[in-house]
Amino acid sequence: MTEKICIGVSRCLLGDAVRYDGQSKPSAIAIEQLAEQFELIPICPEVEAGLSIPRPPVQLRGRIDSLRLIGRDDPKLEITGLMHDYCEQKLPKLEQLAGFIAKSRSPSCGYNSTPVFTDNGEATSLLTSGIFTQSLVEHRLLPIIEETQLEQPSLLNAFIQAVNEYDKRLTSSD
Ligand code: SF4
Numbered sequence: 001m002t003e004k005i006c007i008g009v010s011r012c013l014l015g016d017a018v019r020y021d022g023q024s025k026p027s028a029i030a031i032e033q034l035a036e037q038f039e040l041i042p043i044c045p046e047v048e049a050g051l052s053i054p055r056p057p058v059q060l061r062g063r064i065d066s067l068r069l070i071g072r073d074d075p076k077l078e079i080t081g082l083m084h085d086y087c088e089q090k091l092p093k094l095e096q097l098a099g100f101i102a103k104s105r106s107p108s109c110g111y112n113s114t115p116v117f118t119d120n121g122e123a124t125s126l127l128t129s130g131i132f133t134q135s136l137v138e139h140r141l142l143p144i145i146e147e148t149q150l151e152q153p154s155l156l157n158a159f160i161q162a163v164n165e166y167d168k169r170l171t172s173s174d
Pocket residue numbers: 009010011012013018019020043044045046047103106108109
């Protein structure tokens with residue numbers, strides 16, 4: 001039997017109750033459709049970094065080139081260093097991934113959809129990626145899609161094709 005290609009997935013999308021509010025955000029397409037074709041590797045950066053369930057929500061604040069993870073309701077709470085340390089030790093362990101399915105708007109996992117706030121917590125019109133996904137992209141430019149985009153067949157098919165092509169390049173360079 002051939003081994004399945006590995007794709008990382010924000011763990012809350014697989015139905016695991018790991019979100020800050022103790023809930024999950026299951027994606028039927030990931031769980032029922034993609035899981036047949038690929039090996040889905042669950043990743044929850046916030047929990048794996050050592051945060052509890054539930055936990056105080058955080059948001060991305062500050063300048064776009066030096067964003068910080070700050071408590072939404074408690075500005076004294078900061079987990080920027082914790083998340084960067086986590087990414088540094090986690091990313092080398094994810095070399096088998098040929099793609100990533102990201103939870104939209106998350107300050108850790110979002111992909112170009114995460115709102116940016118000012119240092120004082122005021123909303124801006126800027127969107128960026130969560131700290132984990134930013135680090136993943138800087139580490140290795142692999143195919144990434146958000147769960148909201150999985151609903152669009154053209155985007156889903158393009159992602160599947162990109163993952164297969166990326167995996168071919170991965171395995172041919174071994
Ligand atoms: S969005 Fe990412 S950090 Fe937040 S609960 Fe889901 S997997 Fe964990």
